[in-house]
Amino acid sequence: MASSCRATVKTVGNRTGTSTKLLGLKFTNPLFLASGVMGTTPGGLKSAVDAGAGGVVTKSLGLEARKGHSSPNVVGVDCGYLNAMGLPNPGVEYFTEELSKVDVGAPVFASIFGEDPDQFAKLTEIASGAADGIELNLSCPHAEKVGSAVGTDPDLVERIVSKAVDATDLPVLAKLTPNTDRIVDIGRAAESGGAAGVVAINTVSGMAIDVETKRPVLGNVTGGLSGRAIHPVAVKAVYDLYEGLSVPIIGVGGVETPETAVELILAGASALQIGTAVATCELSVFRDVDRGLAEYLSQEDLSLEDLVGLAHRN
Amino acid sequence: MGNDKPRIREVALTGQESPTVKTIRLYDPPTSDAAPGQFAMLWVPDSGEIPIAISGTEEEYSEFTIKHRGETTSEIHDLGVGDKIGVRGPYGVGFSRPTGPAVILGGGYGVAPLRYFYQSNSSNVPLTTLIGATSAEELLFVDELDAEIVSTDDGSRGHHGYITEVIEDVLEGKDVEMIYTAGPEPMILRALEICKSRGLDLEASLERVMKCGVGLCGSCLIDGFRVCKDGPVVGLDQLDEFSEFGRWTRTASGKKEPI
Numbered sequence: 001m002a003s004s005c006r007a008t009v010k011t012v013g014n015r016t017g018t019s020t021k022l023l024g025l026k027f028t029n030p031l032f033l034a035s036g037v038m039g040t041t042p043g044g045l046k047s048a049v050d051a052g053a054g055g056v057v058t059k060s061l062g063l064e065a066r067k068g069h070s071s072p073n074v075v076g077v078d079c080g081y082l083n084a085m086g087l088p089n090p091g092v093e094y095f096t097e098e099l100s101k102v103d104v105g106a107p108v109f110a111s112i113f114g115e116d117p118d119q120f121a122k123l124t125e126i127a128s129g130a131a132d133g134i135e136l137n138l139s140c141p142h143a144e145k146v147g148s149a150v151g152t153d154p155d156l157v158e159r160i161v162s163k164a165v166d167a168t169d170l171p172v173l174a175k176l177t178p179n180t181d182r183i184v185d186i187g188r189a190a191e192s193g194g195a196a197g198v199v200a201i202n203t204v205s206g207m208a209i210d211v212e213t214k215r216p217v218l219g220n221v222t223g224g225l226s227g228r229a230i231h232p233v234a235v236k237a238v239y240d241l242y243e244g245l246s247v248p249i250i251g252v253g254g255v256e257t258p259e260t261a262v263e264l265i266l267a268g269a270s271a272l273q274i275g276t277a278v279a280t281c282e283l284s285v286f287r288d289v290d291r292g293l294a295e296y297l298s299q300e301d302l303s304l305e306d307l308v309g310l311a312h313r314n
Numbered sequence: 315m316g317n318d319k320p321r322i323r324e325v326a327l328t329g330q331e332s333p334t335v336k337t338i339r340l341y342d343p344p345t346s347d348a349a350p351g352q353f354a355m356l357w358v359p360d361s362g363e364i365p366i367a368i369s370g371t372e373e374e375y376s377e378f379t380i381k382h383r384g385e386t387t388s389e390i391h392d393l394g395v396g397d398k399i400g401v402r403g404p405y406g407v408g409f410s411r412p413t414g415p416a417v418i419l420g421g422g423y424g425v426a427p428l429r430y431f432y433q434s435n436s437s438n439v440p441l442t443t444l445i446g447a448t449s450a451e452e453l454l455f456v457d458e459l460d461a462e463i464v465s466t467d468d469g470s471r472g473h474h475g476y477i478t479e480v481i482e483d484v485l486e487g488k489d490v491e492m493i494y495t496a497g498p499e500p501m502i503l504r505a506l507e508i509c510k511s512r513g514l515d516l517e518a519s520l521e522r523v524m525k526c527g528v529g530l531c532g533s534c535l536i537d538g539f540r541v542c543k544d545g546p547v548v549g550l551d552q553l554d555e556f557s558e559f560g561r562w563t564r565t566a567s568g569k570k571e572p573i
Contacts, residue, residue: 038538038540043539043558044535045538046538047539059532059568065568065569066567067565071363071364072355072362073363073526074531075402076317076319076528081318081530083530088525088531088533088566088567089568091567094569098570208319210320210322210359212322212398213398215360217357278529278530279526279530
């Protein structure tokens with residue numbers, strides 16, 4: 001897979017034309033580590049920042065420790081991975097305590113998952129003790145009662161976001177699921193609830209069956225598809241959300257190269273998250289994409305802000 | 315992602331190495347081509363998937379030596395010739411090729427990846443093997459690796475105590491440059507101290523809870539280091555930098571647990 005990670009846009013030295021201010025926070029670049037990837041420990045978050053991430057999102061945190069689904073948890077498919085981790089996490093209090101002792105080196109968003117608005121409020125309050133922002137997981141496709149189970153009803157989404165916003169002074173992001181025909185309605189509901197921005201997309205619901213044993217491969221049977229395979233789905237979701245919302249959109253889905261990053265920004269993303277590419281490429285993917293992005297901006301004589309949503313006709 | 319989907323293989327051969335450790339052999343070209351120290355994810359449908367080091371290869375066959383520890387390892391122990399198992403990988407970074415005389419230091423089932431290391435390198439450089447276990451019957455591959463010294467915790471064979479207690483005697487008068495090791499973390503930490511004090515180099519194969527095997531999920535992190543993708547074999551400097559190694563491991567939820 002290494003070849004697909006290489007920049008097709010030529011890169012230059014160490015330009016840093018990509019620093020950005022967003023959500024009241026300063027980022028050295030708009031490429032953040034996506035939730036669920038290496039974010040189980042503060043050390044993992046710091047590794048991503050050391051490798052060039054401009055911000056990081058934790059593994060989703062719940063009220064109680066949880067060990068996740070039975071294995072296999074991950075299976076490779078063409079152009080991506082299917083995963084069903086099952087939201088393993090040490091619990092929001094435990095993680096927040098650990099995070100408070102570590103200087104990660106860039107803004108940290110605490111991703112949280114709950115079953116109802118009150119749980120989200122409680123999680124937000126606790127996680128705010130050490131994070132710089134909150135990302136509401138309204139979109140994990142393979143866990144009961146949480147994730148996309150509470151993320152496809154606009155009324156419920158508005159109530160969850162509103163409760164979370166009331167529980168903190170930090171910016172609150174809503175991470176949306178693509179497994180719906182109402183992503184813009186849900187995005188608008190999050191905006192009405194007071195979200196400072198939305199994150200799109202989480203994984204696409206999927207499944208793999210082994211044809212020799214005739215058994216589903218994932219321990220949880222179904223899972224979520226990530227990686228290059230879902231990039232066009234993310235581009236469309238971000239494009240649609242940009243038309244319907246006024247808050248910033250953080251794009252995520254299949255970003256591996258400067259080209260894939262630029263495409264999502266043109267669709268309307270103000271910042272991006274990278275997840276699967278830390279496995280299919282090296283951790284240096286953050287620096288590589290950032291350099292290519294800076295070079296693209298320089299060639300086109302555009303600022304990052306100029307580029308956001310440029311694919312939309314006026 | 316070409317090797318990330320399980321390949322279904324038939325068990326070609328099995329061997330009981332000790333009361334709790336069994337070896338299975340599979341026709342699997344991708345792992346038979348791996349470096350010693352690399353591992354694969356073995357999948358038993360309807361049970362689970364676990365990371366297992368490659369313990370040897372022959373032509374396009376690979377061997378995996380598995381300690382009986384839980385549900386999935388128990389299912390693997392029950393497999394016979396002709397039964398099916400899934401394999402994905404190989405994964406991670408393996409041992410370097412030794413360029414001079416070296417010591418192999420294995421504890422418990424940590425000897426498994428070192429067996430493959432011995433197979434690959436014993437005809438090129440002089441290797442001195444030290445193996446420790448809880449008891450005589452749990453000592454693995456003693457003859458195959460031509461072990462110079464063995465130890466057992468209960469004194470049932472060889473040195474009565476830990477294998478680390480005899481390393482320095484073995485090193486005296488030997489022109490060794492490097493120790494290759496795998497096994498319990500206190501053993502590896504002691505080997506690290508010895509290497510630092512004597513100016514030797516070291517590589518160690520590490521073990522952590524691994525779920526994805528490809529560097530995504532973070533289950534296997536030591537500090538911020540991904541054992542599955544950037545390890546499992548680490549060099550002396552990396553090992554020396556860790557704050558958690560030898561003291562803490564992480565459970566499946568990510569909580570720290572003392573070792």
